[in-house]
Amino acid sequence: MLTLGIETSCDETAISVVDEGEVLSGAIASSVKFHKAFGGIIPEIASRSHVESISYVLKEALDEGGVALKDIELISVTQGPGLPGSLLVGIAFAKALALSLSVPLIGVNHVIAHLYANFMNGTKVRFPFVGLVVSGGHTSLIYAEAVDHYTILGQTHDDAAGEAFDKVAKIMNLGYPGGPIIEERAAKVKSAEMRFPRSYLGPNSLDFSFSGIKTSVLYYVRDHKKRGGVQWQNQINEICHAFQSAVCEVLINKAIAACNRKGADSLMVGGGVSANGALRKGLAESTEAEGISLWLSPKEMCTDNASMIAGFGEALYKKGVRSAFDITAIPDMGI
Ligand code: KG4
Ligand code: ZN
Numbered sequence: 001m002l003t004l005g006i007e008t009s010c011d012e013t014a015i016s017v018v019d020e021g022e023v024l025s026g027a028i029a030s031s032v033k034f035h036k037a038f039g040g041i042i043p044e045i046a047s048r049s050h051v052e053s054i055s056y057v058l059k060e061a062l063d064e065g066g067v068a069l070k071d072i073e074l075i076s077v078t079q080g081p082g083l084p085g086s087l088l089v090g091i092a093f094a095k096a097l098a099l100s101l102s103v104p105l106i107g108v109n110h111v112i113a114h115l116y117a118n119f120m121n122g123t124k125v126r127f128p129f130v131g132l133v134v135s136g137g138h139t140s141l142i143y144a145e146a147v148d149h150y151t152i153l154g155q156t157h158d159d160a161a162g163e164a165f166d167k168v169a170k171i172m173n174l175g176y177p178g179g180p181i182i183e184e185r186a187a188k189v190k191s192a193e194m195r196f197p198r199s200y201l202g203p204n205s206l207d208f209s210f211s212g213i214k215t216s217v218l219y220y221v222r223d224h225k226k227r228g229g230v231q232w233q234n235q236i237n238e239i240c241h242a243f244q245s246a247v248c249e250v251l252i253n254k255a256i257a258a259c260n261r262k263g264a265d266s267l268m269v270g271g272g273v274s275a276n277g278a279l280r281k282g283l284a285e286s287t288e289a290e291g292i293s294l295w296l297s298p299k300e301m302c303t304d305n306a307s308m309i310a311g312f313g314e315a316l317y318k319k320g321v322r323s324a325f326d327i328t329a330i331p332d333m334g335i
Contacts (some may be wrong), residue, residue, distance in 0.1 A: 002067060003074040003317075004097070005310025008090030009037060009082025010108045010136070011046045012303070013053040017072070018310035023064030023120050026307050029053035032177065040172040047085030054093050061306075072101055076313020079107030079323075080333025081137065083293045087329035089321035093327055106313040107323040109333055110304075111138050111317035112150055114270035116312040117297035117305070125315070129295075130264045132255045134279075135271035135304075136162035136177070139251075141258045142335065143227045144268070150335045153258050154206025161247055161273045164210035167244050168217050172200075172236055183276050192241040194220075198250050206258050213246050248279045252286050259292050268295045275302035 002024075007014040016026040031049035034039050060068060077094035080087060091107065098105040115131040130153070131142040139156040159167065162179055169178025174185070196216045199209040217239060224235060251273075258266055267287055273279065280296055287294040301308060 001073050002071055003076055003310040003314045004072045005306035005313060006077040006090045006094045007304055007306040007309045008050045008086050009078045010086060010304060013050045013057050014304060014306035015044050015057045015061040016306035016310050017061055017067050018307055018314060021120055023098060023307045024067060025061045026305055027057045027064060029057050034178050039176050040166065042222035043050045043083045043085055046083055047089055050086055050089035054089060072103060074104055074313060074317055076108055076310050078110045078309055079327060080330030082110055082331060084329050084331045091123050091329055092139050105315055105325065106321060107327045108312045109335060111140055112335065113267045113312040117270045117301035117308040118268045118295040120307055120311050126266060128264055129266035129268050130262055131257055131268045132256045132275035133271045134161045134251060134255040136160060136166065141254060143262050147319050150319060152335050154254065158209050158221050159214060161210060161251060164214050170217050171221050174266055179273060179276060182240045182244055186244045188237040189241045192238045194238050194242040196242050196246045206254055210247060213243060217243055218255040227313050244278055248282050251279060252282045256286055256290055266293050270297040270302060274304040275299050289291045331335045
């Protein structure tokens with residue numbers, strides 16, 4: 001079964017062709033370079049870029065997969081959550097394609113789709129499991145019982161983990177997106193004496209809060225920036241290390257707590273922040289100690305892509321799920 005996945009929830013225009021979970025192609029046009037100067041995504045720029053790129057991205061995905069448009073049998077598109085204008089571009093495009101090809105359409109949840117990055121290319125889904133989605137827009141612990149049955153165990157009260165990385169990078173003028181830059185800076189120091197507070201929101205909470213860590217970095221930088229020179233450059237690396245350690249520690253401990261609470265023996269991780277090497281290493285160590293099997297998305301599929309959208313759509317289709325042609329964007333789509 002050839003499924004076309006379409007993803008336009010944020011700044012990536014992505015289209016993939018997937019055949020029974022096998023990724024045949026994945027084309028992506030990112031508008032990130034246009035947002036860099038602003039230190040964050042500008043929704044109007046993102047949606048205009050989707051309109052400009054989407055037809056070319058489709059052509060690239062079909063060519064790379066060696067597939068003709070007429071052979072596509074299912075269209076899966078991100079319905080939410082995401083930026084309204086950006087989502088609408090992908091959904092309108094998906095509807096037009098599905099109507100013209102007379103094939104079914106499925107609107108999928110982007111957050112859950114991040115977990116499907118673990119199940120592509122022959123990896124078999126085993127339910128139930130606990131999912132940790134850590135991205136620029138979401139930090140969610142999810143209990144997955146079936147392809148079409150998910151419950152939220154915990155989520156962020158304020159900044160998402162990736163958002164905190166982006167904001168901390170902005171505080172130090174390091175560039176955007178902040179995650180990869182902070183990881184690279186943090187790797188330049190072995191350990192940091194500096195320590196930022198961890199927020200656990202109480203001993204039994206599976207929710208997250210990262211705005212306190214971010215504010216601590218802001219105050220630290222405000223008080224120490226004056227030093228300049230090599231000394232300040234070294235401090236930037238140490239700040240990155242200390243910040244990254246604080247975020248990773250909370251994510252790891254809460255993910256393990258969620259598995260223990262549900263008696264789950266598998267943890268699936270996805271989303272842009274799950275590309276972070278320190279997080280991956282920490283999760284591997286902690287899950288091994290607890291006897292939990294860990295599934296980490298392949299690095300190239302941690303950030304936004306359309307293969308995960310196609311894969312999730314295909315799985316839902318097999319469960320009998322279909323979307324009507326009047327679906328629209330759900331910017332705050334829940335689970
Ligand atoms: O999943 P994603 O591509 O988009 C959303 O759905 O939000 O995630 C993007 C986020 C950004 O905040 C980015 O800074 C973060 O993922 N990110 C990272 C790393 N690579 C991307 N955060 C930490 N370490 C990384 N290596
Ligand atoms: Zn995402």
